[in-house]
Amino acid sequence: xxxxxxxxxxxxxxxxxxxxxxxxxxxxxxxxxxxxxxxxxxxxxxxxxxxxxxxxxxxxxxxxxxxxxxxxxxxxxxxxxxxxxxxxxxxxxxxxxxxxxxxxxxxxxxxxxxxxxxx
Amino acid sequence: xxxxxxxxxxxxxxxxxxxxxxxxxxxxxxxxxxxxxxxxxxxxxxxxxxxxxxxxxxxxxxxxxxxxxxxxxxxxxxxxxxxxxxxxxxxxxxxxxxxxxxxxxxxxxxxxxxxxxxxxxxxxxxxxxxxxxxxxxxxxxxxxxxxxxxxxxxxxxxxxxxxxxxxxxxxxxxxxxxxxxxxxxxxxxxxxxxxxxxxxxxxxxxxxxxxxxxxxxxxxxxxxxxxxxxxxxxxxxxxxxxxxxxxxxxxxxxxxxxxxxxxxxxxxxxxxxxxxxxxxxxxxxxxxxxxxxxxxxxxxxxxxxxxxxxxxxxxxxxxxxxxxxxxxxxxxxxxxxxxxxxxxxxxxxxxxxxxxxxxxxxxxxxxxxxxxxxxxxxxxxxxxxxxxxxxxxxxxxxxxxxxxxxxxxxxxxxxxxxxxxxxxxxxxxxxxxxxxxxxxxxxxxxxxxxxxxxxxxxxxxxxxxxxxxxxxxxxxxxxxxxxxxxxxxxxxxxxxxxxxxxxxxxxxxxxxxxxxxxxxxxxxxxxxxxxxxxxxxxxxxxxxxxxxxxxxxxxxxxxxxxxxxxxxxxxxxxxxxxxxxxxxxxxxxxxxxxxxxxxxxxxxxxxxxxxxxxxxxxxxxxxxxxxxxxxxxxxxxxxxxxx
Numbered sequence: 001x002x003x004x005x006x007x008x009x010x011x012x013x014x015x016x017x018x019x020x021x022x023x024x025x026x027x028x029x030x031x032x033x034x035x036x037x038x039x040x041x042x043x044x045x046x047x048x049x050x051x052x053x054x055x056x057x058x059x060x061x062x063x064x065x066x067x068x069x070x071x072x073x074x075x076x077x078x079x080x081x082x083x084x085x086x087x088x089x090x091x092x093x094x095x096x097x098x099x100x101x102x103x104x105x106x107x108x109x110x111x112x113x114x115x116x117x118x119x
Numbered sequence: 120x121x122x123x124x125x126x127x128x129x130x131x132x133x134x135x136x137x138x139x140x141x142x143x144x145x146x147x148x149x150x151x152x153x154x155x156x157x158x159x160x161x162x163x164x165x166x167x168x169x170x171x172x173x174x175x176x177x178x179x180x181x182x183x184x185x186x187x188x189x190x191x192x193x194x195x196x197x198x199x200x201x202x203x204x205x206x207x208x209x210x211x212x213x214x215x216x217x218x219x220x221x222x223x224x225x226x227x228x229x230x231x232x233x234x235x236x237x238x239x240x241x242x243x244x245x246x247x248x249x250x251x252x253x254x255x256x257x258x259x260x261x262x263x264x265x266x267x268x269x270x271x272x273x274x275x276x277x278x279x280x281x282x283x284x285x286x287x288x289x290x291x292x293x294x295x296x297x298x299x300x301x302x303x304x305x306x307x308x309x310x311x312x313x314x315x316x317x318x319x320x321x322x323x324x325x326x327x328x329x330x331x332x333x334x335x336x337x338x339x340x341x342x343x344x345x346x347x348x349x350x351x352x353x354x355x356x357x358x359x360x361x362x363x364x365x366x367x368x369x370x371x372x373x374x375x376x377x378x379x380x381x382x383x384x385x386x387x388x389x390x391x392x393x394x395x396x397x398x399x400x401x402x403x404x405x406x407x408x409x410x411x412x413x414x415x416x417x418x419x420x421x422x423x424x425x426x427x428x429x430x431x432x433x434x435x436x437x438x439x440x441x442x443x444x445x446x447x448x449x450x451x452x453x454x455x456x457x458x459x460x461x462x463x464x465x466x467x468x469x470x471x472x473x474x475x476x477x478x479x480x481x482x483x484x485x486x487x488x489x490x491x492x493x494x495x496x497x498x499x500x501x502x503x504x505x506x507x508x509x510x511x512x513x514x515x516x517x518x519x520x521x522x523x524x525x526x527x528x529x530x531x532x533x534x535x536x537x538x539x540x541x542x543x544x545x546x547x548x549x550x551x552x553x554x555x556x557x558x559x560x561x562x563x564x565x566x567x568x569x570x571x572x573x574x575x576x577x578x579x580x581x582x583x584x585x586x587x588x589x590x591x592x593x594x595x596x597x598x599x600x601x602x603x604x605x606x607x608x609x610x611x612x613x614x615x616x617x618x619x620x621x622x623x624x625x626x627x628x629x630x631x632x633x634x635x636x637x638x639x640x641x642x643x644x645x646x647x648x649x650x651x652x653x654x655x656x657x658x659x660x661x662x663x664x665x666x667x668x669x670x671x672x673x674x675x676x677x678x679x680x681x682x683x684x685x686x687x688x689x690x691x692x693x694x695x696x697x698x699x700x701x702x703x704x705x706x707x708x709x710x711x712x713x714x715x716x717x718x719x720x721x722x723x724x725x726x727x728x729x730x731x732x733x734x735x736x737x738x739x740x741x742x743x744x745x746x747x748x749x750x751x752x753x754x755x756x757x758x759x760x761x762x
Contacts, residue, residue: 006158006159006225006226006227006232006235006236007158007159007162009236010236010239010336010340013239013240013243014243014332014333014336015127015131017243017246017247017332018127018130018131018325018329018332019123019124019127020247020251021247021250021251021254021325021328021329021332022123022124022126022127022130022324022325022329023120023123024251024254025254025255025324025325025328026122026123026126026324026325027638028254028255028638028641028642029255029256029323029324029638029641029642029645030642031642031646034638035638035639035642036639037639037642037643037752037753038752039643039646039647039750039751039752040750040751040752041650041749041750041751041757042749042750044654045654045747045749045750045759046654056646058642111753113751113752114748114751115747115748115749115750115751116747116748117747117749117761118744118745118746118747118761118762
């Protein structure tokens with residue numbers, strides 16, 4: 001009977017298996033592939049007088065509404081368009097504020113997230 | 120798609136170069152005159168030796184103060200390969216350079232080769248399907264191991280196995296000094312680090328899973344090679360060989376010690392289950408061919424095992440003791456002659472070189488971290504806990520599969536029955552099965568003080584070989600000239616038995632499929648970790664939760680500041696275990712951050728960042744005015760302590 005290149009066949013089967021797992025792993029660890037989430041964070045959490053915040057979008061909704069609260073009073077607001085895979089920042093100054101809680105509230109129309117600093 | 124193919128190519132080429140080429144060159148240098156192994160054995164010994172060689176080369180580089188990076192590691196491997204080629208040519212003669220690449224004899228041909236390929240492909244298919252749900256790096260054990268791999272890749276230095284923990288004194292708390300860790304062994308991490316450096320694939324890629332899968336598939340093939348060595352020439356031996364491969368490869372393909380160990384990152388056991396059968400196979404070959412070089416290669420691989428996994432090395436010692444005792448007891452009349460053969464093999468130049476090399480490594484270059492009194496004391500002695508007093512047969516059956524255990528026990532009886540007429544390989548197989556069964560079921564008899572479930576993870580491999588032998592012997596008995604039952608009934612019985620074993624094994628596979636991890640939660644943890652790496656420095660102390668955060672064990676692969684960093688709130692039950700009192704700060708600082716005790720913990724340890732799942736743990740931190748929340752996603756919230 002004809003000789004079968006057994007090791008070559010093993011190697012080919014393993015290569016196919018590894019290629020499939022690599023493809024799926026890349027999808028799994030990708031922020032965007034098959035995912036729907038976004039994140040709100042302070043650009044510089046260590047800076048006491050900076051309230052600049054960033055929205056990084058890995059979801060289907062691109063339009064975000066943001067509001068800044070000083071304690072319970074809204075002091076500014078706006079909208080921001082962030083495409084999937086993008087991060088955009090909004091500058092907010094806290095130069096004259098002390099002993100107050102500043103809260104940033106962001107909504108994509110479905111979910112709302114907030115971050116805050118105790119100044 | 121194209122990038123995935125490029126990554127796969129990088130991975131495969133790096134594995135071939137680092138582990139197969141170095142191992143093959145070494146094998147041909149040792150066996151310059153003639154390669155005594157068939158193609159399957161050559162591939163397996165090359166891979167096994169390659170793993171050990173890369174450990175050794177990286178240890179030498181690290182100890183020489185040379186930075187471990189892609190250039191130094193590949194250069195060291197290249198120099199090693201050329202040295203082996205030169206050594207081969209010096210022994211063989213330059214004119215015979217082509218023989219370096221002469222393909223070895225095929226291991227299987229014709230229908231047997233087709234059967235082996237079909238079994239291998241089925242096993243790989245089942246395992247791959249299972250692993251498609253495990254490609255997201257979330258496993259806690261894998262995360263712990265990959266911290267050390269990442270530490271090597273980032274620093275270019277050998278890992279220093281130590282950690283800092285929270286200590287309390289006089290009612291206050293602080294982060295203590297670095298204490299050595301004996302649980303990790305360097306051979307579990309250096310092959311991954313070498314592969315990561317050369318392939319440029321990081322620890323979040325498929326690289327760790329891929330290397331474990333390759334080692335595991337090689338372990339299954341080593342069972343095939345070992346069964347062939349022991350059974351092939353016996354009546355029914357070919358069927359027994361193929362059946363052994365069938366019992367270990369596609370059946371129970373996902374159970375513990377198989378695909379679950381790959382996805383779970385159980386590195387040491389997976390490597391151990393590959394190197395143990397290789398050492399046994401080489402010892403059997405050394406005795407059969409009276410070849411001291413085979414014995415020296417067995418010692419080399421055993422030393423590699425000792426640098427990779429202490430428990431596997433411990434198990435191997437018992438396996439060899441049992442095997443030698445069984446062989447001696449069943450060959451009393453020729454004992455003196457056997458002793459002379461082994462003395463001649465042992466007092467030879469190849470063995471002296473192997474032993475000398477190992478001694479130099481252990482005493483002058485790198486001593487495995489577990490070689491200290493406390494580690495040995497914890498493994499040897501009367502069982503100290505209820506989890507170490509042995510499993511029941513029913514518990515063991517859950518681990519190995521009831522059908523495979525039943526066949527394996529029949530096989531062990533058949534092996535012991537036939538010991539007197541068979542060679543050393545047979546005795547080693549009997550010793551392997553018997554030793555692990557006794558260590559699992561009755562550890563007190565051997566003064567073994569190790570969790571019995573951990574030993575049970577080794578039992579599937581010898582049981583598969585013993586079970587195959589037992590099955591074939593049973594069939595041969597039924598089909599003798601004066602059969603116990605008519606041949607048609609024998610055929611029906613054997614078919615039923617095989618069907619029972621197969622359905623049991625495949626049903627176990629089916630039950631284990633379908634537990635997908637949530638990649639969306641895991642990537643949020645990776646993202647938050649990258650954020651913390653960016654906004655914190657060496658003076659900041661981070662605390663995270665292990666109960667509700669996905670993939671939290673991987674956070675430390677991003678920040679790589681200490682094995683125990685970030686600090687972690689462990690599973691709640693661990694704080695309630697009266698036998699293992701532990702620090703409570705990590706619990707208090709997340710669960711009750713406003714209490715007096717928690718405040719003392721924050722102040723004493725300097726903890727200023729807390730990472731939790733907002734669905735479970737944000738409320739109590741938001742109520743506390745000492746904190747700002749600086750990061751918010753669906754599944755991760757990060758708080759910064761500001762006061």
